[in-house]
Amino acid sequence: MLQKLYDWVDERLDITPIWRDIADHEVPEHVNPAHHFSAFVYCFGGLTFFVTVIQVLSGMFLTMYYVPDIENAFASVEYLQSQVAHGQIVRGMHHWGASVVIVMIFLHTLRVFFQGAYKKPRELNWVVGVLLFFVMFGLGFTGYLLPWDNKAFFATQVGLEIAESVPVIGTDIKTLLAGDPEIVGAQTLTRFFAIHVFFLPAALFGLMAAHFIMIRRQGISGPL
Amino acid sequence: MSEKKNNQVSRRQFLNYTLTGVGGFMGAAMVSPMVGMAVDPLLQAEGSSDFQYVMDVSEITQQPQRKSFTVPQEDGWYESESEQTAWVYRTENDEILALSPVCTHLGCTVDWEGGDYDNEFFCPCHNGRYDRMGVNIADTPPTAPLPAYEYRVEEGKLYLGKA
Ligand code: HEM
Ligand code: FES
Numbered sequence: 001m002l003q004k005l006y007d008w009v010d011e012r013l014d015i016t017p018i019w020r021d022i023a024d025h026e027v028p029e030h031v032n033p034a035h036h037f038s039a040f041v042y043c044f045g046g047l048t049f050f051v052t053v054i055q056v057l058s059g060m061f062l063t064m065y066y067v068p069d070i071e072n073a074f075a076s077v078e079y080l081q082s083q084v085a086h087g088q089i090v091r092g093m094h095h096w097g098a099s100v101v102i103v104m105i106f107l108h109t110l111r112v113f114f115q116g117a118y119k120k121p122r123e124l125n126w127v128v129g130v131l132l133f134f135v136m137f138g139l140g141f142t143g144y145l146l147p148w149d150n151k152a153f154f155a156t157q158v159g160l161e162i163a164e165s166v167p168v169i170g171t172d173i174k175t176l177l178a179g180d181p182e183i184v185g186a187q188t189l190t191r192f193f194a195i196h197v198f199f200l201p202a203a204l205f206g207l208m209a210a211h212f213i214m215i216r217r218q219g220i221s222g223p224l
Numbered sequence: 225m226s227e228k229k230n231n232q233v234s235r236r237q238f239l240n241y242t243l244t245g246v247g248g249f250m251g252a253a254m255v256s257p258m259v260g261m262a263v264d265p266l267l268q269a270e271g272s273s274d275f276q277y278v279m280d281v282s283e284i285t286q287q288p289q290r291k292s293f294t295v296p297q298e299d300g301w302y303e304s305e306s307e308q309t310a311w312v313y314r315t316e317n318d319e320i321l322a323l324s325p326v327c328t329h330l331g332c333t334v335d336w337e338g339g340d341y342d343n344e345f346f347c348p349c350h351n352g353r354y355d356r357m358g359v360n361i362a363d364t365p366p367t368a369p370l371p372a373y374e375y376r377v378e379e380g381k382l383y384l385g386k387a
Contacts, residue, residue: 070302172266179265179300186302187265 030223044108051101058094068193070186073148117221125214132207135200142196275376275383288313288336310373322373323358324387329365
């Protein structure tokens with residue numbers, strides 16, 4: 001049945017080469033932990049992607065209950081955490097995943113750095129990777145404010161003051177982020193929400209696409 | 225054929241240029257209002273600071289007094305009252321001084337003659353100290369004097385503005 005369906009589509013659209021190109025590649029021996037256990041270091045990039053998928057999916061479901069409004073944000077998080085079926089689990093995935101994804105991207109970066117895998121011809125992919133790192137930090141920073149509890153509020157206060165300490169344009173950066181030169185309030189929460197849920201994920205997807213296309217083009221770097 | 229002539233724009237070039245131009249124009253027309261929306265907080269005129277009644281001038285003493293007052297705060301569509309505090313007193317030259325209690329080190333709240341220091345402001349967080357005029361004392365963490373509120377006296381009443 002499934003085979004028939006597949007053949008029907010394939011006959012018209014010739015999809016076999018497309019998925020072959022994406023999925024049908026041999027894993028070189030030097031990156032396969034079954035051959036050399038130490039090759040587990042090659043897993044961190046894939047683990048970063050895996051946790052990112054969890055973040056995106058759990059985040060999408062959180063937005064079914066979350067409201068970015070200073071009167072209701074905390075109550076909405078409390079409600080989804082304590083009343084909604086499995087809300088505690090989904091929030092837990094997003095909450096802990098936010099830290100795990102940073103750990104994974106860091107370990108992946110260390111592997112690339114210490115193996116010298118960033119060297120010619122892969123310089124551009126290192127640059128894209130660093131941008132991905134910044135986007136991840138931005139997601140962590142903006143997401144942290146959303147529960148609108150005391151920890152969230154004061155962490156953001158400190159973060160914005162760090163941004164303000166940039167010479168010359170610091171105050172403008174802070175105002176652009178917070179929506180007000182002095183207040184961390186209603187406009188800050190809506191901005192951070194928009195950045196967290198739309199702007200940075202869009203940047204994340206674009207950068208990840210570039211990252212993976214370049215990996216496909218160049219292949220994984222050779223054994224040391 | 226005619227396209228062999230120099231300095232003549234070919235049909236293909238002409239189409240390239242016009243399509244790029246029109247496309248660029250359409251893109252800019254689409255994006256510029258959105259960017260405007262995003263940078264709106266930078267364009268907002270800074271709110272003129274209203275002065276709030278705090279106390280009667282006759283009550284001001286040489287001894288700093290801690291005074292709380294509320295300031296209406298407008299955060300976009302959200303209006304609220306924000307509570308502020310000032311240390312209000314007369315200096316040795318009999319001038320009125322109203323100091324913000326927010327420590328210039330990391331923002332804790334300073335106390336008059338806290339921590340056994342006479343005639344000084346004291347911050348308990350990292351032992352920051354300020355003299356009677358609110359000037360930070362060398363070799364303590366604060367890097368600047370306590371900010372003074374703008375003030376106005378009308379009919380014997382003290383009004384405070386921004387710190
Ligand atoms: C790699 C990607 C992401 C990271 C690192 C991240 C990080 C965070 C963090 C640290 C929080 C605070 C959670 C807490 O304290 O419990 C948060 C909350 C939130 N995030 Fe994300 N996030 C990511 C992607 C997304 C995406 C793609 C969406 C939606 C499309 C999303 C929607 C939300 C929502 C609605 C909240 C508020 C609910 C809550 O606090 O539990 N996130 N995020
Ligand atoms: S915050 Fe006042 S001394 Fe550090």
